[in-house]
Amino acid sequence: MTVSRTRGIPDPYRAHRGLTPEVERVLRRRTNATIGSVNPDGTPHLAPVWFLWDDNRVYFEGSSATRKARNIAANGLASVLVKGRAADGSTLVVLGQGTGRVLTGDEAGRICARIRGKYLTAEGMDPVSRYLDGIDDAVGELTPGRWATWSLRSMKAAIRALPEYGDDDTWDRWFLPESE
Numbered sequence: 001m002t003v004s005r006t007r008g009i010p011d012p013y014r015a016h017r018g019l020t021p022e023v024e025r026v027l028r029r030r031t032n033a034t035i036g037s038v039n040p041d042g043t044p045h046l047a048p049v050w051f052l053w054d055d056n057r058v059y060f061e062g063s064s065a066t067r068k069a070r071n072i073a074a075n076g077l078a079s080v081l082v083k084g085r086a087a088d089g090s091t092l093v094v095l096g097q098g099t100g101r102v103l104t105g106d107e108a109g110r111i112c113a114r115i116r117g118k119y120l121t122a123e124g125m126d127p128v129s130r131y132l133d134g135i136d137d138a139v140g141e142l143t144p145g146r147w148a149t150w151s152l153r154s155m156k157a158a159i160r161a162l163p164e165y166g167d168d169d170t171w172d173r174w175f176l177p178e179s180e
Contacts, residue, residue: 012155015095015148019056023149026084026094027053030118035060035140036079037071037100045071049140051080052115057143061112064102064138072100078142092151096144108139115139 033051036044047068049060058080062069072078078100086092103111112132120128159165159174 012152012158013150015150017146017148019144019147020149022086022092023094023147024053025087026082026092027058029082029084031082031084033058033060034081035068035142036081037068038075038077039067039071040074050115050119051082052111052118054114057141058096059111059115059142060140061108061115061132061136062138062140063135064104069102069138069140072140073102076100078140080142080144086151086153088153090151090153090156092149095148095150096142097146097148098142098144100140100142103139103141104137108137111139112136 032048035047035049035051037047039045045067047062047066049062049068052059064070064073068078076099079095079097082094084092084094113129116125116129116132156171160171
């Protein structure tokens, strides 16, 4: 089998560009995100967060003392990675890269309440918020200028087209399930 290549990257690994309705659907889901920032020595820093997608921005709460907040405040760069499901059920990985800033004060408090509202029940809101209010004093705001999306659809289709591939249960016999 021949795999078509563009600029050296095999087609199944090539990212799709842009903010599409499918990307926005993943960003609206209640899942965790990974925030990327750049350390003072140029190395990457990654941190898992709860997040909110609103008005073409990603918001996440935290302490202004954290590495991610200090990095973003220092150099204004950030990225977000979210793993979700496409409309057809396949895995979709979304990456947004752009500028970031750290918000504090009343504006941060209002956004924190919205982020928590995405993840907490009405019953859990007050006790969890009292706890988080004691440690979280900031909100990171990421304004992505670039989007990249990866899906394994084309690779899965190519694997299913292999001559050795049998019936529908071949996939389950060949691949181990994702673990928790």
